[in-house]
Amino acid sequence: MNEPEQYTLPGLALSAKSARTREQPISFLIAEALRNPRLINLAAGLVDPLTLPVAECDAIAQRLFADPARGRAALQYDTTVGLAPLRQALLAHIEQLEGVSARQMGLTENDLVVTTGSQQALYLIGDVLIDPGDIVIAANPSYFVYAGALSSLGAQVLTVPMDTDGMVVDEVEHLLARLERDGRLDRVKLVYCTSYFQNPTGLTLSAARRPQLLDIVRRFSKRHRIMLLEDAAYRELRYDGPAHRSIKSYDALNRFTVISHTFSKPFAPGLKLGYSAMPPDLLNAVLQQKGNHDFGSANLTQHIALESLRDGSYHRHVGVLERSYRAKRDAMLEALDRHMPQDGTISWTRPGGGLYVWLALPAGFDTSRGSAFFQQAVSRGVLYVPGAYCFQPDERGAIPTNHIRLSFGQVAPDQIEPGIERLAGVVREQLNTQNSASGTQHFRSPAEALG
Ligand SMILES: Cc1ncc(COP(=O)(O)O)c(C=O)c1O
Numbered sequence: 001m002n003e004p005e006q007y008t009l010p011g012l013a014l015s016a017k018s019a020r021t022r023e024q025p026i027s028f029l030i031a032e033a034l035r036n037p038r039l040i041n042l043a044a045g046l047v048d049p050l051t052l053p054v055a056e057c058d059a060i061a062q063r064l065f066a067d068p069a070r071g072r073a074a075l076q077y078d079t080t081v082g083l084a085p086l087r088q089a090l091l092a093h094i095e096q097l098e099g100v101s102a103r104q105m106g107l108t109e110n111d112l113v114v115t116t117g118s119q120q121a122l123y124l125i126g127d128v129l130i131d132p133g134d135i136v137i138a139a140n141p142s143y144f145v146y147a148g149a150l151s152s153l154g155a156q157v158l159t160v161p162m163d164t165d166g167m168v169v170d171e172v173e174h175l176l177a178r179l180e181r182d183g184r185l186d187r188v189k190l191v192y193c194t195s196y197f198q199n200p201t202g203l204t205l206s207a208a209r210r211p212q213l214l215d216i217v218r219r220f221s222k223r224h225r226i227m228l229l230e231d232a233a234y235r236e237l238r239y240d241g242p243a244h245r246s247i248k249s250y251d252a253l254n255r256f257t258v259i260s261h262t263f264s265k266p267f268a269p270g271l272k273l274g275y276s277a278m279p280p281d282l283l284n285a286v287l288q289q290k291g292n293h294d295f296g297s298a299n300l301t302q303h304i305a306l307e308s309l310r311d312g313s314y315h316r317h318v319g320v321l322e323r324s325y326r327a328k329r330d331a332m333l334e335a336l337d338r339h340m341p342q343d344g345t346i347s348w349t350r351p352g353g354g355l356y357v358w359l360a361l362p363a364g365f366d367t368s369r370g371s372a373f374f375q376q377a378v379s380r381g382v383l384y385v386p387g388a389y390c391f392q393p394d395e396r397g398a399i400p401t402n403h404i405r406l407s408f409g410q411v412a413p414d415q416i417e418p419g420i421e422r423l424a425g426v427v428r429e430q431l432n433t434q435n436s437a438s439g440t441q442h443f444r445s446p447a448e449a450l451g
Contacts (some may be wrong), residue, residue, distance in 0.1 A: 197354025
């Protein structure tokens, strides 16, 4: 059909949710890396391409398709909740990680759902719990992709600080008490905590704080149950330090906590599979929404994941990753020790696992996307994630801008030191020119900081 001349195409009537949804910063960072392939990419939270389990998946796929009945099953739809033998194998895997039996955690395989990445589980849990204006409590800083999803759902994300023991759970208690006094406890739906090697700081919730956080959530669950969402995406990438039990493992009746795991970090993100254990009433609501999304995650990758657990290749691969990332983590920390100015105003975390180091620069620094610092880093050939993306605005609506998330995940081992050296060069230059802006903390509005 021809359009009449002088026809003006009307705009789309996008939903309120769509209008609330901003572009994820990850898209801009990927575009920047693609535009300039010579950049040393310390931004990407991706796993190391050199360690992906190609031979293992090749052997599994050959086995799967050599058996026509199994091949047909793998190429057919399965259930919304996920392949039953995979959920059984995952429950056994969880028991092994926890050192606690499924019965002691009040779990059977029917409390597990397999999702399209753990991101889908995080999203669906938000979707079934949150109406616009409801409150989610999270650490500041936190995993920025989930913060974006929560904002798109209309959640108000209130934050508590982090220290070297992870999320400061006493502050969760104070915040909940304040919300109760203000008559807003009814709006609190979720507490979100990345309990192992957090993205972006690499920090882990201490052993003592785990049952404590559960107890706080339980005590403030008065008219409804507040859910504690434990994101354990990096749990199995552990290089040193203790293997903590999860918060979930203390919730003996499976009532207050969800734990989400993924195959993306310890095995292969291309499978795009996650799995979560949660209370039955929440699972029921999640399954109904998952039915709307995809009525079941990719069955072929579920069969591959199952075989990797059965034939031992999953566990062997986690061992390979541990060794490879430990060496890269050490290379990054050594490079920081060697190249960053050691004047007491710059600090960074020393993570026992995961993929990230969190760098805090002097208070006057501005590392945000539109800053001279960021431009300098890119022109010197190094890319990082501006820390501002990982913070929620404080009560004045401001975001600190003096942090950087560094990842040793995707970068080639021999590029780590040159990358840090380049970054340290930019830091030194800024220290010289601004003499750290007389030490006052630099804040920006979200529009300026995230721009
Ligand atoms: C803390 C955290 N949680 C969840 C995810 C989601 O990963 P996936 O959907 O691939 O499981 C990520 C990915 O980077 C992450 O960093």
